[in-house]
Amino acid sequence: xxxxxxxxxxxxxxxxxxxxxxxxYFNQMKALILQATEENSTxxxxxxxxxxxxxxxxxxxxxxxxxxxxxxxxxxxxxxxxLLALYYRILGHTxxxxxxxxxxxxxxxxxxSHSLENKDYFGVATAMNNFMLKSFHSLPEDVGLTIAKxxxxxxxxxxxxxxxxxxxxxxxxxxxxxxxxxxxxxxxxLNSIVDGDYVKGHERYELQLKILQSIFWKSKGELVKAxxxxxxxxxxxVERKAHHDLLLHVYKELVNLKLSTDGLQLEQTVHEVxxxxxxxxxxxxxxxxxxxxxxxxxKPQKFSRIFGLKPEQFKxxxxxxxxxxxxxxxxxxxxxxxxxxxxxxxxxxxxxxxNAEMTAEFGEQILVVTMIDESSIAYVLPLAEEELxxxxxxxxxxxxxxxxxxxxxxxxxxxxxxNNKENNLMTVEDCxxxxxxxxYYELQ
Amino acid sequence: MFSLQWxxxxxxLTDTQRQMLKELEEYEVYFCMLxxxxxxNAVAISGMVDFFYYLYEKEQLFINSEMxxxxxxxxxxxDFGLSLEKLRKIKHYTTGxxxxxxxxxxxxxxxxxxxxxxxxxxxxxxxxxFMWKYMKRPKKLFDVKFQKFESYPKKYVLLETKMLQAMRTxxxxxxxxxxxxxxxxxxxxDAYVYDEQQLFCHGVLK
Numbered sequence: 021x022x023x024x025x026x027x028x029x030x031x032x033x034x035x036x037x038x039x040x041x042x043x044x045y046f047n048q049m050k051a052l053i054l055q056a057t058e059e060n061s062t063x064x065x066x067x068x069x070x071x072x073x074x075x076x077x078x079x080x081x082x083x084x085x086x087x088x089x090x091x092x093x094x095x096x097x098x099x100x101x102x103l104l105a106l107y108y109r110i111l112g113h114t115x116x117x118x119x120x121x122x123x124x125x126x127x128x129x130x131x132x133s134h135s136l137e138n139k140d141y142f143g144v145a146t147a148m149n150n151f152m153l154k155s156f157h158s159l160p161e162d163v164g165l166t167i168a169k170x171x172x173x174x175x176x177x178x179x180x181x182x183x184x185x186x187x188x189x190x191x192x193x194x195x196x197x198x199x200x201x202x203x204x205x206x207x208x209x210l211n212s213i214v215d216g217d218y219v220k221g222h223e224r225y226e227l228q229l230k231i232l233q234s235i236f237w238k239s240k241g242e243l244v245k246a247x248x249x250x251x252x253x254x255x256x257x258v259e260r261k262a263h264h265d266l267l268l269h270v271y272k273e274l275v276n277l278k279l280s281t282d283g284l285q286l287e288q289t290v291h292e293v294x295x296x297x298x299x300x301x302x303x304x305x306x307x308x309x310x311x312x313x314x315x316x317x318x319k320p321q322k323f324s325r326i327f328g329l330k331p332e333q334f335k336x337x338x339x340x341x342x343x344x345x346x347x348x349x350x351x352x353x354x355x356x357x358x359x360x361x362x363x364x365x366x367x368x369x370x371x372x373x374x375n376a377e378m379t380a381e382f383g384e385q386i387l388v389v390t391m392i393d394e395s396s397i398a399y400v401l402p403l404a405e406e407e408l409x410x411x412x413x414x415x416x417x418x419x420x421x422x423x424x425x426x427x428x429x430x431x432x433x434x435x436x437x438x439n440n441k442e443n444n445l446m447t448v449e450d451c452x453x454x455x456x457x458x459x460y461y462e463l464q
Numbered sequence: 465m466f467s468l469q470w471x472x473x474x475x476x477l478t479d480t481q482r483q484m485l486k487e488l489e490e491y492e493v494y495f496c497m498l499x500x501x502x503x504x505n506a507v508a509i510s511g512m513v514d515f516f517y518y519l520y521e522k523e524q525l526f527i528n529s530e531m532x533x534x535x536x537x538x539x540x541x542x543d544f545g546l547s548l549e550k551l552r553k554i555k556h557y558t559t560g561x562x563x564x565x566x567x568x569x570x571x572x573x574x575x576x577x578x579x580x581x582x583x584x585x586x587x588x589x590x591x592x593x594f595m596w597k598y599m600k601r602p603k604k605l606f607d608v609k610f611q612k613f614e615s616y617p618k619k620y621v622l623l624e625t626k627m628l629q630a631m632r633t634x635x636x637x638x639x640x641x642x643x644x645x646x647x648x649x650x651x652x653x654d655a656y657v658y659d660e661q662q663l664f665c666h667g668v669l670k
Contacts, residue, residue, distance in 0.1 A: 132493070133500035136574075144497070151493050163490045169664065170494075170563045176659045177652055186669065208667030216669060332465045356597075362589050395593070449470055449601075456597070457604035460620070461613050 026056055026064050033072070046081045049073065050088055057092060062100045069106055077113040086114040105134035105143045112150060121154045145175035145189055156192075161200045168193040183218045187225060194232055203239045210236055227253050227266050234273070250274055334390035338400045338448045341387050342440045348404040349441025350387065352448065353412070354455035356396045358432040364394060366429050370419070371397055374433075377418040381411060398452070405439045412437075434459045466492035470506075470600075474514045474538055475525040481517070488516070491562065497570035499577045506600035507538065508577060514542050515569035519558040534602045536624045537631075541576050544635065550646045554653045568653055575645040576631075582638075583630040595623055 024032070029052055037045050049072045056064040077085055089111050096107045112127035128151040135143030148171050156164050172189040175181050190213070194206045210232065219225035230249045237245040250270050257267035329337060341350045357370055371391065378399065379386065387400045401408060416433055423430035436458035438451040445451050468485045495509060502508035517525060532539040545551055551572060558565040584592065598605065598620050605617040635642055662668040 129496040129503060130500050132496040133498060133503055136497050137499065148493050148496075151496065159490055163487075166563045167491070167493060169660070170567070172663065173656050173659050174567075176663075177655050183669070190663075205664070208665075209663065209669075210667075212667040212669055218669065332467055335467070358590075393597070396597075453601045453604040456601055457607060457610060460598060460605055460617060461610055 026052070026059060026061055029055070030064055030067065037072075042079060042081065046076065046084065049076075050084075053088070053092075057095050057100075060099060062103060065100060066103055066106065069103070069110060074110055074113070077110065078117050082114050082117055086111065089114070102138060105131050105138060105140060105147070108134065109143070109147055109150065112147070116150065116153075125151055125154075139178070141175050141177045142181060142185055145171045148174065149189065149192065156196065164196055165193070165200065165202070165205075168196045184222055184225060187213055187218055187229075191225075191228055191232060195235060198232075198235050198239050201239070203236055207236075223260075224263060224266075227256060227263060231266065231270065234270075247274070329388060329390050331390050331392060334388055334398065335448045337388050338390075338398075339446070341400045341402075342448060342451060343446050345441040348402070348407075349439050350400050350402050351405055351408050351437045351439040352451040352455060353399040353401060353408060353435065353437045354392070354396060354452065354459065355398075355433060355435045356459055357430065358395070358434070359429050360431045361429065363429065367395055370423065370430055373422060374415065374419050377415045380418075381415050392452075398455075403439075405437045405442060408437045408439075434462055436462070465489075466495070468509070468513065471510050471513050472531065472535075472603075473510075473517055474527055474531045474535055474542055475517050476528045477517065477525070481521065485513070488513070488562075488566075491566055494563070494566035494570055497567065497574070499574055499581070501581070502577050505596060507596065508573060510535075510600075511538055511541055511576065512566075512569045512573040514538060515545060515572045516565050518542070518546065519555055519568050520560065520562065520565035522559050534606065535599070536621070537599065537628050540628045540631065544631075545572050545576065548642075548646050550650055554650060557653050557657045564653065564656065567656065568649065571649045571652060575642070575649065578645065579631055579634055579642075583627070583634050586630050587627065591623055594619075595627065599624070 033045075033048055033052060040048070049068060053065060053068050053073070056062075056068060073085060076082075089107065093107075096104055100107075108127045108131040112124045112131060115121075115124035115127065128147045131147035132144055132151065135141070135147055148167075152167055152171075156168070159167070172186055172193065175186055175189050190209065194210055197203065197206045213219070213229060214233065219229050230253050234246040234249040234253075237243070237249070250273055253266060253270045254274070257263045257270070338352065342352065344350060355374065357367065357374070359367060359370070375389065375397065378389075382399075382401060385401050385403065387402060389397065389399045392398050403411075412435060416435075419430070419433065422428075436455040438445065438454045438458070440446055440451065443451070443454060445454065466489050468489050471485060473482070473485075495512060496503065498505075498508050498512060527539065527542070554568055558568050587595075598617075602617070602620060604610075605620055610617075
């Protein structure tokens with residue numbers, strides 16, 4: 021197929037995107053990204069990701085974007101390292117909008133680190149904001165305020181930020197402070213933003229600023245001023261038929277405050293728009309549910325299903341078991357694997373096989389299991405050390421059938437069992453420390 | 465869930481100071497500032513906690529001599545960090561401020577992790593893997609019950625010493641690079657503290 025030069029194809033995509041269906045737009049963009057990676061044109065990859073891919077993470081192309089990016093991971097890690105921060109941020113967004121917050125945060129975390137290394141402070145601040153988004157309101161008030169204050173300050177570390185970027189990062193701090201009853205903290209700041217006319221011409225920020233002012237006045241008990249500003253936002257959104265999230269927010273605030281919209285000529289229209297919006301949101305959430313079901317069945321959580329709980333969950337549950345000293349008590353079993361050369365896929369295969377053989381030998385006696393790190397696996401079983409040690413060799417023998425000692429990549433399997441009752445140790449950390457020491461001396 | 469309960473700070477701390485570890489878990493986002501290839505590394509996280517305590521606490525902290533036996537490399541890193549006069553100066557910004565202390569601790573840790581990246585190639589993959597595994601929990605290796613095998617865990621101590629020596633040589637031979645890193649940290653903290661005053665005390669945006 022004849023390919024247009026990248027710059028021409030990019031211009032054409034940018035110009036014609038409004039006239040295309042979402043499918044066509046996405047397919048063209050995908051083809052262009054693949055072309056740009058083949059040509060190693062990182063400038064265009066960056067432009068495409070920021071201007072075209074990023075806005076689509078909230079569309080039903082979210083799933084395809086995730087898999088497109090995962091497919092391109094080797095390219096980014098090997099040939100476009102300077103774009104890794106953006107890459108991880110977008111991956112985080114795709115998961116965030118699929119409500120997989122924990123997984124999203126694992127990518128935002130990498131985005132923060134890479135951005136800081138690149139001295140891209142806008143990237144650091146944005147990824148920090150994303151990382152905190154889900155947990156901000158559940159944090160203790162002083163913690164939330166401290167972190168919300170940090171984010172705009174990090175953005176300001178160099179002088180390349182725009183005023184809009186700074187203000188967007190300040191909005192959250194201001195809202196958070198007011199809602200925590202600390203309006204006096206932010207009064208000067210809010211006035212400076214209003215007086216400086218900094219957001220003029222940026223429609224959404226203008227509306228967000230008015231909402232913040234409303235929240236401020238409401239906190240001061242000035243309900244008439246708050247109502248006036250809320251209504252301005254409402255009227256604007258209805259007339260423009262845009263910013264539906266802000267419209268709904270403002271409408272609900274007015275209803276919550278029992279602030280009547282009487283006298284406003286738009287009242288009928290407002291109710292109609294709100295009803296339409298609520299209906300479409302319900303439809304969207306139904307679609308999202310179907311989408312998630314499909315996602316779940318196609319991509320089961322292989323990793324966690326095989327290796328049980330995540331390490332932190334394991335520590336909590338295992339400690340509960342290790343506090344039980346009835347009968348012979350419970351034992352923590354730690355197994356560490358060594359390959360002849362580093363190979364993460366082979367290591368995962370070995371661990372999977374070992375876990376399958378463990379399940380065959382011990383079955384329901386396995387109370388809890390986790391992968392401690394990339395080469396170690398831990399179990400808790402209701403057995404004494406002696407019995408556990410005598411039976412574990414059967415599992416090793418089975419693993420050695422597939423991975424013979426002399427000819428396979430599996431160089432060694434080292435294990436240690438620590439019984440809580442025999443050693444008088446009641447926490448996972450204590451048992452693990454001793455188990456690691458046993459393995460250390462076994463290795464000598 | 466981000467946990468720091470396993471961290472054994474290198475300084476002698478009061479119970480109240482130790483309890484702060486629990487509080488620090490809420491500030492996970494600052495630990496994401498560590499270099500990406502060390503972001504889950506127990507030694508890097510423990511090191512950041514060490515620097516945090518030094519920077520945050522008003523009173524002078526003393527190194528726990530028992531810990532120096534187990535954590536040779538962390539002890540060296542803390543000693544090295546505190547030997548840099550310009551780094552000691554940022555303490556007047558950070559004392560009593562959690563966010564400033566955590567950010568500065570992450571930046572100082574990154575300076576040290578960058579040195580570690582440079583010397584990493586002198587070690588095999590297996591040696592690195594061995595070190596990270598046992599440096600998280602070395603205490604039990606020194607337990608009396610194992611002294612019948614060895615008077616002390618030689619392989620662990622020798623490898624840690626080798627790593628420490630490699631870092632020491634690198635820092636001696638690359639002083640301009642270290643000075644530039646320290647200057648960056650100072651400038652970062654100067655800007656952070658100045659902007660904090662301007663923005664949040666005076667409402668000045670520009």
